[in-house]
Amino acid sequence: MAGEKKRDFGNVRKLASGRFQVRYRGPDGRLRPAPHTFDTKRAAQRWLKLKDAEIAQGDWFDPEAGACSFGEYAAEWVKDRDLTRKTRRTYEDLLRLHLNPTFGDMYLNAIKTADVRRWRAARLRRKKGKGQVPKAYRLMHAVLNTAVADKLIRENPCQIEGAGLEHSEERPVLSVAEVFKLADAIKPRYRALVLLATFGNMRWGELAGLRRRNLDLDKRTVRIRETVTDVGGLYQGKPKSKAGYRVVSLPELIMADLREHVETYAAPGPDGFVFVGVRGNQLRRGNFSKYWADACDAVGLEDVHLHDLRHTGNTYAAEAGASLRELMKRMGHSSSKAALIYLHAREEREREIADRLGERVTEELRGKRNDSDGGDDPPLPGAPV
C-alpha cells in the first residue's frame, strides 16, 4: 500500500434489478461491460478475475473485433490478394452463390462449427452444385484463417474433417481408332485440333493460343508459349506453371494433317493463330463446344471431353514406354504426382497383358492335353514370331 496505486482493472456493481454487472478495462484502456449480468456478487467477481487472467496472459480478444460481417471481411480478403482474374472471379462467385447467402450477414465471431456443418450438409443435399461445396468450404477456411491471424476470432470454425476434399472420377481413355473417328467426324477445320490435343498433349487454352511460329512442321515439334483464357472476354496468358512452357515432339502420323490444316485454315503470318473460327476469329470454348458435341454424337461417344484427349495421348506415351520425366515434360507438369497417374495406367495395362498371356497359356496347355493336335492358334502376344 506504500502509495502504490491500485490498478483500476474493473468493478462489480449492483443494478436496480438486484443483479450484478461487471465492467472491466481492456488492454486498450476502454471500460467494457461483461456480456451478461450475474445472480450473485461472487459469480460476478469470479468472472472478473478470469478476465483479468485472460488479459494478463495475452489471450484476450476484443469482443467487438469479430463484429464484422463475414461478407464484408471476405470481400476485403479477396480484394487484398494478388490473384489472377480467373481465380478472383471464382472466389467472388463462390462467396456470392454459396457462402454469403448463409454467412454473409453473420459476424465472424458468431460463426460456429455447427453452423458450418449445417451449411455443408444442406448444400450437399442439393442436386446441383454439390461439387462447389468443398471449394466453398476451403475458401471459407482460408478467409477465416486470416481472421484468426488478424486476432478477430479465436479459432477457425471450419473444423470439419475431409470437408475440403474433392475426388474426381477417372476420365476415360480413348482408343487410337476412336480418336481418329472423332477427327474424321468433327468439322474439317478442327480435325488437326483433335489430333494435336491428343498427340501433342495440349490443353484447350494452349491450342487456342497456339501461333503458327510455334508449330514447326519440319522439326515435328510444337512449342507451348502462351495460353488463352476466357473470362469476361478473351485474354492472353502464360502457361499454368514454369513447366508449362515446353516443346513437345509430334509423331509423323499426324504431320500430313497438320500441314494441310496450316495451309487451309490457319490465320496468316507467323503470329497468326493456328486455330481460328470460320470468320477468322479466335476460338472460344463456348463456341467450339457445339462442334465437339456434334462430333461425339456422330461417333457415338458419350461424356468425352476435349481434355480427355490430352490424357489419352499421355496414356499412349506411357504405354510406349515413356519415363516419368518424359511424361512430365510432354504434359508440362511441374510435379511428378500428376504424371504418376499415367504410369499407374501403364502398369495396369501391363498386368492385363500378363493376365491374358497367362490365360492363353493355360488354355493352350489344356487344349494340348485334350486333343493331341497342337492346333494353329495365332502366336501369343509378345511371343517370337
Added chain:
DNA sequence: AGAAAGTACTGTGCCAATCA
C-alpha cells in the same frame, strides 16, 4: 510421402448481337 490447401484451368448452357 501423403493430405490438405490453394490456384488456375475446362465444360455447359443460355441469350443477345452480328454477320454472310
Added chain:
DNA sequence: TGATTGGCACAGTACTTTCT
C-alpha cells in the same frame, strides 16, 4: 434468317504448393 460469335453465369476438374 440461320450460322457464327460474344458474353455471362454457373458447374466441374486439374494441377501446384504447403503443411504435417
